[in-house]
Amino acid sequence: MDLNQSVWLLLVTAMVLANIPFILSNRLFLLIKVPTKSIVVNLLEWFLYFIVTGFFAYLLEKKSMGHVADQTWEFYTVALFMFIIFAFPGFIYRYNLKQFLKQNKT
Numbered sequence: 001m002d003l004n005q006s007v008w009l010l011l012v013t014a015m016v017l018a019n020i021p022f023i024l025s026n027r028l029f030l031l032i033k034v035p036t037k038s039i040v041v042n043l044l045e046w047f048l049y050f051i052v053t054g055f056f057a058y059l060l061e062k063k064s065m066g067h068v069a070d071q072t073w074e075f076y077t078v079a080l081f082m083f084i085i086f087a088f089p090g091f092i093y094r095y096n097l098k099q100f101l102k103q104n105k106t
Contacts, residue, residue, distance in 0.1 A: 006064040014053045018083050019090030021045040042094070050083045 001009075020030065021042045028034050029045060037045075057079075061068050 001060075001064060003064045006060045010053075010057050010060055013056060014083060015086045017049040017053050018046065018086035020049065022087065022090030022094035025094060039095075046087060050080065053083065054079065 021037075024030065025037055025042075026034060028037065028041070029048075058068060
């Protein structure tokens with residue numbers, strides 16, 4: 001896999017994983033069925049997906065380039081805020097749009 005394919009795979013994976021906790025409101029980590037999740041549980045699940053995405057990025061960089069470049073705190077801060085931006089559609093769907101659609105349905 002070349003570097004360009006790795007970047008696109010990582011971006012798509014990050015977008016999907018950032019939205020899963022908010023879209024699947026009755027599943028915890030895709031496996032455990034729960035009646036409902038609070039916002040704290042959603043955010044904890046989201047943060048664990050952020051860590052999984054970071055580990056996946058590390059493995060992709062090592063496989064594509066053969067080595068992993070050293071990073072400083074700025075890199076991790078930017079990565080965290082990008083993951084927050086990726087999660088925005090799912091968050092809006094879960095906490096704003098879903099109630100709006102229910103309200104207009106009745």
